[in-house]
Structure formats: C-alpha cells, structure tokens
Amino acid sequence: MAAAFSGKTVLVTGHTGFKGSWLSAWLRRLGANVVGLSIDIPTEPSHFKLLNIAGEIEDIRHDVRDADAVGAAMARVQPDFVFHLAAQPLVRRAYNQPLETFSVNAIGTAVVLDSLRTLKKPCAAVIITSDKCYDNVEWEWGYRETDLLGGKDPYSGSKGAAELVIRSYHASYFSAADHPVRLAVGRAGNVVGGGDWAEDRLVPDCVRAWANGAVVDIRSPNATRPWQHVLEPLSGYLWLAALLSQDRALNGEAFNFGPAATDNYTVEDVITAMAQTWSSGKAQFVVREQTGRSEAGLLKLNCDKAFARLAWRPTLTFVETARMTSEWYDAFYANAGGTAVRTHTTAQIATYETLAKGRGLAWAN
Numbered sequence: 001m002a003a004a005f006s007g008k009t010v011l012v013t014g015h016t017g018f019k020g021s022w023l024s025a026w027l028r029r030l031g032a033n034v035v036g037l038s039i040d041i042p043t044e045p046s047h048f049k050l051l052n053i054a055g056e057i058e059d060i061r062h063d064v065r066d067a068d069a070v071g072a073a074m075a076r077v078q079p080d081f082v083f084h085l086a087a088q089p090l091v092r093r094a095y096n097q098p099l100e101t102f103s104v105n106a107i108g109t110a111v112v113l114d115s116l117r118t119l120k121k122p123c124a125a126v127i128i129t130s131d132k133c134y135d136n137v138e139w140e141w142g143y144r145e146t147d148l149l150g151g152k153d154p155y156s157g158s159k160g161a162a163e164l165v166i167r168s169y170h171a172s173y174f175s176a177a178d179h180p181v182r183l184a185v186g187r188a189g190n191v192v193g194g195g196d197w198a199e200d201r202l203v204p205d206c207v208r209a210w211a212n213g214a215v216v217d218i219r220s221p222n223a224t225r226p227w228q229h230v231l232e233p234l235s236g237y238l239w240l241a242a243l244l245s246q247d248r249a250l251n252g253e254a255f256n257f258g259p260a261a262t263d264n265y266t267v268e269d270v271i272t273a274m275a276q277t278w279s280s281g282k283a284q285f286v287v288r289e290q291t292g293r294s295e296a297g298l299l300k301l302n303c304d305k306a307f308a309r310l311a312w313r314p315t316l317t318f319v320e321t322a323r324m325t326s327e328w329y330d331a332f333y334a335n336a337g338g339t340a341v342r343t344h345t346t347a348q349i350a351t352y353e354t355l356a357k358g359r360g361l362a363w364a365n
Helices: 020-027 045-050 067-077 089-097 098-117 154-175 202-211 232-244 267-279 304-309 319-332 339-358
Strands: 009-013 032-037 058-061 080-082 123-128 179-190 215-218 253-257 285-287
Touching: 009 020, 009 067, 020 032, 020 045, 020 232, 020 339, 032 067, 032 267, 045 232, 058 285, 067 098, 080 232, 089 098, 089 154, 098 123, 098 154, 123 232, 154 304, 179 232, 202 215, 202 267, 202 319, 202 339, 215 267, 232 253, 232 339, 267 285, 267 319, 319 339
Parallel strands: 009 032, 009 080, 032 058, 080 123, 123 179, 179 253, 215 285
Antiparallel strands: none
C-alpha cells in the first residue's frame, strides 16, 4: 500500500480528531505529504497534539463549512487523494445541538464535494460517513450498502443526509467519464483505540474513570455494536483509495467496514475485555438503569461487499482489539503522555501491518 501513497499529496479533513490523527500518522509512515484541514483540536488531551505531528504536515485551520476557504485550500494543494473525516461525531451532543450537527455533517460534506467538483487533476476521494446512516430497525441482520438510509436521531439523520448529498454530487458531476475525480464512500462501525478522549464515549469514559480510581457507570450493557479497532476501518479507507485511484469501476461505490457478522459484542463485553487487560490501577464498573436519551440497542453491519470487491477483511480479533486499546492508554498514563504517545502509536501501526501481512490481508502484501 505504501506504493500508492509515497510521495503523494493527501488532504485529510478532520485530521485533529481521533480517527484523523491516526490516519495522518499512518499516511506519514507510508511516505505521503499530508495536508490536514480542521477547525480546531476537539479534545484535551488530544491524540493529535500528543503525536507532535503538526511540524511534519501542513496544518490548516478552517471550518469545513467555509466554502471559500475550503475551495481555496483544495485549489492550492491540488491533492492526489482526499479523505473527508471532518464531522460532529457525537450522538448525545447532536441531541443538544441538532442544527450544528446537520450543518457540519451534511453542509460540510457538500462544501468538500463542491471544492472537489472544480478540481482539474486526477484525485481519489473517500468520503467517510457512518454505520448510523442506515434506517436502523434493530433487526438481527447486518445492514448492506443498498439498504435504506435514514436516521431517527439528529446524528444518524445528519449522516443519512450526508449520504444523499454524496449521491447527488456523484450522479451530477463525478459520474461523468471525463471527470478527473473519483469518489467512494466509507461507512464504519464503532471504533475504539488509544487516543480517543471524546465525551460520552464508552472507552474514554472508562479510562478516565479508571485512571482516577473511580467506578464506571454502565447504562446500556446489552447494546450491541460492530466494535473494531481504529486501524481496521482506516486500513479499509486507505485500501479503497488506493484501488479507486487505479479502477474507475469503484467510482461512486459505498463500502461498509466492520467486523465479521459473528463478531458483534455488547457494551458489557467491551468493558469486561478492557478491564481484563487494564494495568493502570483498578478497572471497575457497575451496571445501572438507563436514563435520559438512548441510542439504538442493536446495530450490525454486513461487510460482504468489501470482502468481495476489495478483498478487505478485519485483521484483529476482539481480544486483540481490547488489548491494543488498553496497552495504548496504559502507556499514556505510565509515561504521562509525552513522547510515549508517538512511539506507541507508531509501534501499534507497525504491529498491525505485520499481523495483517502474516494473516494474508490483500492490502498488506
């Protein structure tokens, strides 16, 4: 995969976020010239800040909804690849800030696509939405890329709206045989991993509490999600972009990236696995009654299309995912952050690549 990105200019929106910072670090490892565009650093602590990577990339600060600024950046940078991750990513915040969420997630996507529309050079763009874009009726089967889009809560609705924006732009502009930009969509399940400090997320809430000797309250222990380590969907996005740049048949296609259908686990499963591998003090939790607004109880993804069309599949087991996540946070707390974060992040990417190659993953060989 390094051959696809080495020496190439790659624009990553949302590069200061959890997934964006891991993606930027991986792209640098692959030899890419990374340009990041984000409005700010969303959390404190921040994986992006702790990586100390800002000096190795072009770090642009703009609101993704600022059409003039994004358009000017796109025209100046002339990227070979674009990964659009900038978003308002939090379900509970979306309930409190619905208009902001729809604006960032739907209009922000439209702004990025509009800036790509006027690009005059070949570019492979992967637009990241979410598994929440589907109209979730909580059935036991995984959602396929052709299933109905929707969303009953503001966050899910904003991601469904973003998908409609993407579909419209592709049909109107990027489907033309002579357009130099190719477009694809990545939809990922719930990601975990070191460096996530967002509010109201399962793993960050746990590690913050455990690091301070507190007990974690779990209010939806039986909620089932397609949990995966952050490097899993990122490998899918990178591989999709690499193939898209070579194969126009992938233009306009959407792909789910998640665990195998048999590997969906509950919230309590995740916390139990994390607790078993946590070494920075006691890891305790208690199950309490759900209060306030809640998310859907069951959500599964069907990733057969990615398996068949891209020869992509997950690398890690559930236990390995929990262990890698715990080890990252253990390293952070043991060394009070600092240089340990960059070292451990890079080491985990290298380990992941080695495991993928040994397990015969197409992108790693």
